[in-house]
Amino acid sequence: MEPSSLVEAARTLDCIHCGLCLNTCPTYRLTGVESAGPRGRVHLMRAVAEGELEADAGFAEEMNACLLCRHCESVCPSGIRMGTMMEFTRGGLERHGRRPLWSRAARWLGFRLVLPRRGLVSVLAGALRLAQRSGLVRLAPALLGSRGAGLPHLPGVPPASERGALPARTPAQGETHGRVGVLDGCVMPILFGRVNRATVRVLAACGFEVHSPPRATCCGSLHAHNGDLEAARSLARGTIAAHEDLLDLDGTPAPIVVNSAGCGSHMKEYGELLADDPAWSRRARDFAARVVDFSEHLAASPDDLLDAALSGRSADLAGPVVWDDPCHLCHGQGVRDQPRSLLDRVSGAERVDLAESESCCGSAGVYSLTHPEPSAAILDERLTALAATGAKTLVTANPGCQLQWAAGVRRAGLEVEVLHLAEVLGRALDD
Template sequence: MEEFRRLLDDCVHCGFCLPTCPTYVLWGEEMDSPRGRIHLMDQLERGGPLTASTVEHVDRCLGCMACVTACPSGVRYDRLIELTRERIEDDQPRSRGERLLRELIFAVFPYPRRLRALRGPLRAYRRLHLDLGPLLERVSPTLAAMERLTPPPARRVRLPERVAARGERRAVVGMLTGCVQREFFPGVNAATARVLAMEGCDVIVPKGQGCCGALSLHSGRAEEAKAFARAVIEAFADVDVIVVNAAGCGSAMKDYGAVLADDPEWAERAAALSARTRDLAEFLAELGPRATRHPLELTVAYHDACHLGHAQGVRAQPRSLLGGIPGLRIREVADPEICCGSAGVYNLLQPEAASELGDRKARNVAATGADLLVAANPGCTLQITTALRRQGRELPVAHTAEILDASIRGIGKESFLSRR
């Protein structure tokens, strides 16, 4: 493939990516670094076999894109890893058990109703105070990780299809509700809609919207990702701006132009939607504040989600929004460029490595001494919360939208601290 060869040739093997790569930081193995994986990709492109070892090293990559940020040559490693994973998925060089686990994950997580159904059995055994962890660990580490990461049931929130702006209308925006966000953290979506409305936006919440395809896209399931992308494009056809409150979803939607570039029927619409997509913090920073912020006496640690910081380049905006709240103090987390280990479904498929990275991130978060962790991606929230709990720490986690919502509505810090 001409594109693949060109992208490979951009790498000059300088090694600037090494200290920012989570798996290289963990193990110090060249083949588990971006440079090493690019070497393996080059061998494949030159006709080498797709070996089990190559698949293993590619699977171990989180796709966090820290290397893209660090690279002085502008290597599109994100595109390289996606294309390589497409080839692996097409060739299916995995065991039957591995394939079944992947099919299970992708048959559930992109579908909110199925996610909701999955939580029923978990809710039942937790009420009985049963610990299925050891049994699930023996059956499948992936199933055990799924059980650990699933949060307690949250009260469902049904958003209307239109939330009217408060005061003079400044904008009309569409809002993605997501899959994991919708089912595991419905309060984040409710807070997002309220903040947008209080800042003068009519918020359109298309009823028929589904998964954005991020999990599929980042796992090499190209045709599945394209189908999800087309459905989202159709659902948001009538809005000028789409606001997204989950980093992975926003990253994927901003990439639709590339995902559907070879589809003559959808390419133009896909590129247009990518150009209209904004992360919540990005959009609010562009819009400028109007609603009054009330004091919120909290010390928060802000976590840079990889698909927000590395993929979208959205770092300053969330900090600026939080910094505009009277009484709120922000503390930085050490090594922010190193992924927490969530990375879409990575913490399900590579639970051991993900746990090591989660523990590392949890220690750095705890070291800030903050009252609260702020994160802008549901996967990060699940991953870091689980790691903190594993270390015997209870630190509440909130989304940027929830902090802004509390400040604008004058809700005290107790609403967050009671989450411990």
């Protein structure tokens, strides 16, 4: 194997070793070790690309310990693109079989077999709920050893009545002002069906006709983050094909609204993901330009649509509210002000600031499952910041963050409700 086929050397050359990124990096803050920070990771990638270091198990471990939170990108004066570099590097590790056999088998089952198939996700979620309710899942580490250690940490599956896909079409309430597509997703309908329904409900109340094509499934973000770029490209093509024909009322391509920051950030980069595919590169670029976060779309819509929907209503919230910036919303998409401005328009949501709200909560896709101890330690720092605010509601916009914070506040004994932004707006509409 050519080292340069594992790491794209050109991308690593931008780093000027200034160190400005170090204290933004959750793994560097945790360990104080250079190789566990952005600058060290870039150095290791460059050493492999230049043939000075073997891409051995130690190298793979350092690469897999990165949360892909992209906080380092937001402060880097050289414009380093850690997310893309890391996906490329992990893609190389994946292609060249640098993982243990059991790990490759588990990833094939999870990423290739299950996630793209809604029916299978649904059946397995039902089985997992049974195992969780019966207590069987707590025996997994004893039965499976270290390979079953992550199972008790899997999120609680809600009852069947709360799971399920969105309707293919939801009409606008009152006069129709526009038409949008909404990504239903792969695990969202299972774990966060209520967030998806709140998203559609808010959009419809603001005068948008909402389409969610049943044949769309997983956007492929988890696959890309974990180096399975082939599957990520295949799922990107499927997502584009399912949504791209939707037109707005004026005949222009309709916006595609995404309520999961990780998915939205990834879908906005479809153009780059499929750049080398002549049949899809233009379609991918055009589609990516239509992707908007839920908060971005509402904040860019005429003020009177949301204000009219919220008029005379107030959200039933226990006390002060904090906004937690999901990494893939602030660092990945540059969306920071819109969620705050929306929260400030909800009567009953008294917003207070969360210190270092752009710092990662430690969720990071499957990181909280593959690295439970550092993930919990990273979250502990964030929980201390949350406790200092006195907030009773934490609002965020990514399923992984929502699960991570909810588990954290339970563990810390904080009386804080964790909600998605769409749930807060939906709650106000329910008033």
